[in-house]
Amino acid sequence: MDIYTHNRTILGIPKGTIMEQPIASLETGKTAVILRLEGGYLFRKKMGDMGIRERKTIRLVAIHPFHGPVVVEVDGREVTLGRGMAEHIITGDLE
Amino acid sequence: MKKIVLMGNPNVGKSVVFSRLTGANVIASNYPGTTVDFSKGKMRLGKEGYEIIDAPGTYSLDPSNKAEEVALEMFGLADLIINVADATNLERNLYLTLQLLERKKPVILALNMWDEARHTGISIDIKKLEYDLQIPVVPTVALSGEGIHDLIRRIDEARSAEKIEPMTESDRWIKIGEIIKNVQQVTHRHHTLRDWISEASIRPLTGFPIALVVIFTALWLVSFIGQTLISYIFDPLFTLYTPIVMGLSTWLGPGFLQELLIGNLINGQIDYLQSMGLLTTGLYVPFAMVLPYIIAFYSVLAVFEDSGYLPRLATLTDTIFHRLGMHGFGIIPVFLSLGCNVPGILAARSLETKKQRFIVSALLAISVPCMAKNAMVFGILGPYGIGYIILVFATLFIVFISSGLILNRLIKGDSPEICLEIPPYRKPDTMTVLKKTWMRIRWFLQEAIPFLFLGVLLINLLYTFGFVEWLGGIFAPVVQGWFGLPKEATTALLIGFLRKDLAVGMLLPLGMSPMQLVIATTLLTVYFPCVGTFAVMFRELGIRDMIKATAFMICTAFVVGGVMRFVLLGV
Numbered sequence: 001m002d003i004y005t006h007n008r009t010i011l012g013i014p015k016g017t018i019m020e021q022p023i024a025s026l027e028t029g030k031t032a033v034i035l036r037l038e039g040g041y042l043f044r045k046k047m048g049d050m051g052i053r054e055r056k057t058i059r060l061v062a063i064h065p066f067h068g069p070v071v072v073e074v075d076g077r078e079v080t081l082g083r084g085m086a087e088h089i090i091t092g093d094l095e
Numbered sequence: 096m097k098k099i100v101l102m103g104n105p106n107v108g109k110s111v112v113f114s115r116l117t118g119a120n121v122i123a124s125n126y127p128g129t130t131v132d133f134s135k136g137k138m139r140l141g142k143e144g145y146e147i148i149d150a151p152g153t154y155s156l157d158p159s160n161k162a163e164e165v166a167l168e169m170f171g172l173a174d175l176i177i178n179v180a181d182a183t184n185l186e187r188n189l190y191l192t193l194q195l196l197e198r199k200k201p202v203i204l205a206l207n208m209w210d211e212a213r214h215t216g217i218s219i220d221i222k223k224l225e226y227d228l229q230i231p232v233v234p235t236v237a238l239s240g241e242g243i244h245d246l247i248r249r250i251d252e253a254r255s256a257e258k259i260e261p262m263t264e265s266d267r268w269i270k271i272g273e274i275i276k277n278v279q280q281v282t283h284r285h286h287t288l289r290d291w292i293s294e295a296s297i298r299p300l301t302g303f304p305i306a307l308v309v310i311f312t313a314l315w316l317v318s319f320i321g322q323t324l325i326s327y328i329f330d331p332l333f334t335l336y337t338p339i340v341m342g343l344s345t346w347l348g349p350g351f352l353q354e355l356l357i358g359n360l361i362n363g364q365i366d367y368l369q370s371m372g373l374l375t376t377g378l379y380v381p382f383a384m385v386l387p388y389i390i391a392f393y394s395v396l397a398v399f400e401d402s403g404y405l406p407r408l409a410t411l412t413d414t415i416f417h418r419l420g421m422h423g424f425g426i427i428p429v430f431l432s433l434g435c436n437v438p439g440i441l442a443a444r445s446l447e448t449k450k451q452r453f454i455v456s457a458l459l460a461i462s463v464p465c466m467a468k469n470a471m472v473f474g475i476l477g478p479y480g481i482g483y484i485i486l487v488f489a490t491l492f493i494v495f496i497s498s499g500l501i502l503n504r505l506i507k508g509d510s511p512e513i514c515l516e517i518p519p520y521r522k523p524d525t526m527t528v529l530k531k532t533w534m535r536i537r538w539f540l541q542e543a544i545p546f547l548f549l550g551v552l553l554i555n556l557l558y559t560f561g562f563v564e565w566l567g568g569i570f571a572p573v574v575q576g577w578f579g580l581p582k583e584a585t586t587a588l589l590i591g592f593l594r595k596d597l598a599v600g601m602l603l604p605l606g607m608s609p610m611q612l613v614i615a616t617t618l619l620t621v622y623f624p625c626v627g628t629f630a631v632m633f634r635e636l637g638i639r640d641m642i643k644a645t646a647f648m649i650c651t652a653f654v655v656g657g658v659m660r661f662v663l664l665g666v
Contacts, residue, residue: 028298042159045155045157045159045264046159046514047514048190048264048268049154049155049159049187049190050154050187050514050516051184051186051187053268061294061297061298062294062297062298062299062302062410063299064299064410064411064413064414065299065414066414067414068299068413068414068417069410069413069414069423069512069513071297071298071410071517075184075186075187076183076184076215077184077516077517078293078297078516078517079514079515079516079517080297080406080409080410080413080423080513080514080515080517081512081513081514082413082417082422082511082512082513082514083512084512085512085514
């Protein structure tokens with residue numbers, strides 16, 4: 001988890017401290033804003049197909065043990081994602 | 096004839112719209128990827144006839160699996176597109192809409208699930224949306240038929256949007272953002288009971304107990320409905336039928352025709368399982384033993400499919416299935432295969448890579464028995480106690496898991512992770528469930544009856560010409576020496592290629608012990624798929640992969656048969 005302070009508005013989030021972490025590291029039930037998708041064209045396209053894009057609000061619905069899948073909610077819709085993908089969805093939250 | 100193609104994201108109800116437009120029946124369910132192939136139908140509009148094509152769902156015109164490739168191919172053929180979109184999820188659905196419009200084909204937009212959008216507090220300004228997209232937009236509720244008339248009436252208004260030019264992915268999302276801001280209003284809503292159930296059934300701690308309860312209830316329902324149908328409908332029918340067929344037997348007198356139609360009389364009586372005549376066993380197996388369970392299975396499956404539970408089950412099984420070289424979506428082909436392997440293998444098209452499709456197809460063919468065969472296993476092993484039946488399924492389960500673990504290491508290629516949309520729970524519609532069940536039963540009758548008759552005929556011929564003895568002799572070292580079964584069981588394995596249910600029936604007259612029956616019925620699943628499954632695997636996988644799969648099946652059969660013999664028979 002990276003915590004840093006920034007002095008300008010990023011993606012509509014005003015000045016302050018941002019906690020940056022992959023969606024899979026969030027607590028179950030918590031909501032955050034997607035800062036970026038770390039991956040190539042195909043990964044970004046696949047996520048886009050599911051409505052997972054930068055600036056979107058995303059909620060962690062469930063996380064399965066043994067490196068299992070993660071369930072997130074975007075736009076009121078649930079999507080199941082493999083853990084590897086979820087590690088590359090970086091979200092930000094205001095502390 | 097002009098071609099109209101229905102296009103849209105997965106699970107927005109294209110197949111339901113298709114049924115409404117053409118009157119043709121196609122299978123629709125509440126999970127993404129029900130339609131993996133296209134269906135064609137016809138529709139008359141005024142004087143003109145149109146061909147309507149129901150394409151598989153796709154998120155964009157850049158395909159990422161086989162089903163999406165089919166969709167793109169269909170797009171190429173289209174003279175006019177009916178773009179079906181989910182009104183409850185407009186933003187995401189508009190991505191494909193814009194891509195369609197950029198290609199300058201005439202499009203009309205059906206905003207489906209309009210009622211659900213209203214209930215969830217989403218309101219969309221149709222007039223503004225029509226203005227922004229420059230095409231006609233019609234709100235519809237395909238399940239109830241609402242709005243379908245408007246859609247038909249306005250089809251000839253479909254046109255291409257002149258002002259929408261090809262753009263980059265990010266420009267497309269910006270444009271969609273503008274449109275949404277302009278046309279859509281969402282009122283905040285509170286969490287409902289449905290949301291609560293939805294989350295409980297997908298979280299690991301609550302999800303697994305719920306899944307166990309759901310699956311056991313489903314199994315219990317299938318067996319309860321099946322047995323009830325047998326005891327109260329089908330068995331009484333055959334009791335009425337017996338005097339008729341006995342009369343016919345006496346009238347025919349001994350000879351070839353009696354052999355063929357009635358078969359062997361056992362102690363002067365017809366034994367529906369062992370007589371092997373066209374009018375006795377040939378009718379009893381499909382109608383009194385298999386059909387009741389087919390009815391039971393498919394009605395329960397339809398409720399399952401339409402409720403939206405399957406994608407949640409796919410999430411729960413993902414962790415295990417990932418070790419087997421697939422991902423959780425693989426549970427859907429497995430479920431369909433429990434009815435019949437053919438639709439199961441077709442459903443594998445929704446998996447992304449060749450490796451995943453190969454593994455799931457091979458596992459289905461090796462270790463997932465179809466309902467026709469299961470019904471016979473219940474019928475034959477049932478009297479000895481449920482323990483023997485459990486033994487068969489437990490063995491198949493072990494074969495499924497271990498074959499998956501092995502194939503995942505043997506087969507080269509990628510196994511991408513799961514990325515699956517979870518549809519909202521919906522209350523299954525009684526009419527839809529009944530219609531779907533009836534379609535599948537009819538399909539079973541059309542496919543199964545000819546092959547069963549052929550099988551019974553073939554058995555008679557084989558016995559008449561002494562082929563059974565000869566074949567038994569050749570395979571005796573394997574069947575008798577290695578599997579510990581009587582050598583006559585070879586014929587059952589041969590007939591199993593035509594119909595597995597009939598093959599199970601053929602084991603009965605051989606006087607085997609219950610443990611031998613367990614081995615033989617398990618092997619009947621493992622050794623080779625039936626001809627229908629073989630044909631569809633051949634088509635889907637190609638000759639090279641089919642040879643690979645066949646080699647794997649034969650090896651598995653040897654290992655499983657041998658191990659079972661030593662464990663269960665102890666010799």
